[in-house]
Amino acid sequence: AQSVTQLDSQVPVFEEAPVELRCNYSSSVSVYLFWYVQYPNQGLQLLLKYLSGSTLVKGINGFEAEFNKSQTSFHLRKPSVHISDTAEYFCAVSDRGSARQLTFGSGTQLTVLP
Amino acid sequence: EAGVAQSPRYKIIEKRQSVAFWCNPISGHATLYWYQQILGQGPKLLIQFQNNGVVDDSQLPKDRFSAERLKGVDSTLKIQPAKLEDSAVYLCASTPGGSAGANVLTFGAGSRLTVL
Numbered sequence: 721a722q723s724v725t726q727l728d729s730q731v732p733v734f735e736e737a738p739v740e741l742r743c744n745y746s747s748s749v750s751v752y753l754f755w756y757v758q759y760p761n762q763g764l765q766l767l768l769k770y771l772s773g774s775t776l777v778k779g780i781n782g783f784e785a786e787f788n789k790s791q792t793s794f795h796l797r798k799p800s801v802h803i804s805d806t807a808e809y810f811c812a813v814s815d816r817g818s819a820r821q822l823t824f825g826s827g828t829q830l831t832v833l834p
Numbered sequence: 835e836a837g838v839a840q841s842p843r844y845k846i847i848e849k850r851q852s853v854a855f856w857c858n859p860i861s862g863h864a865t866l867y868w869y870q871q872i873l874g875q876g877p878k879l880l881i882q883f884q885n886n887g888v889v890d891d892s893q894l895p896k897d898r899f900s901a902e903r904l905k906g907v908d909s910t911l912k913i914q915p916a917k918l919e920d921s922a923v924y925l926c927a928s929t930p931g932g933s934a935g936a937n938v939l940t941f942g943a944g945s946r947l948t949v950l
Binding site for chain 1: 867876878882
């Protein structure tokens, strides 16, 4: 079984400032890692994913994340945020077995202030 | 490509009443999931289908929740009788399935249930 911990429930940041949303996971097997974004009253949209290979993964809207196996982390970063980035962000983990179900963290609300 | 369709978007019922949610996945997607997202929490898997068979329903409260995917396409999730703690957004997701690579789930917009 896997678990995901998102260390910050709310992150306020000023527009054009950098941001990092933290995610740590726990698993006894190899995993895939994901970040999803949820805008108000919408479903979840995939931002980026780590499957294998380079530990630095680039996604949509200028976001990137780095997989750190030794620290079991997959932190999300953006060098300069916009008002439109205000949303809830979910880190998720999936095992590499046949079911490959997603286990989500509790989410981080990113609020970009003008 | 059409996305994952869900209905209704919003539903308000009183406790002990019943409710049903419908999901139409992306065409050709073999695997379908129902997730429950309680306010302030991440989505939690309720049930996973592969075509019309159940892969995992270990977290489905079977005394009140039921789900089916009879023809391997559309799916319905039913709650009967509803409790206050069932107030949540019910998300449907689908993926092509298969044995190669990661399953990147595509989510619907969700059905928001309020139980009074």
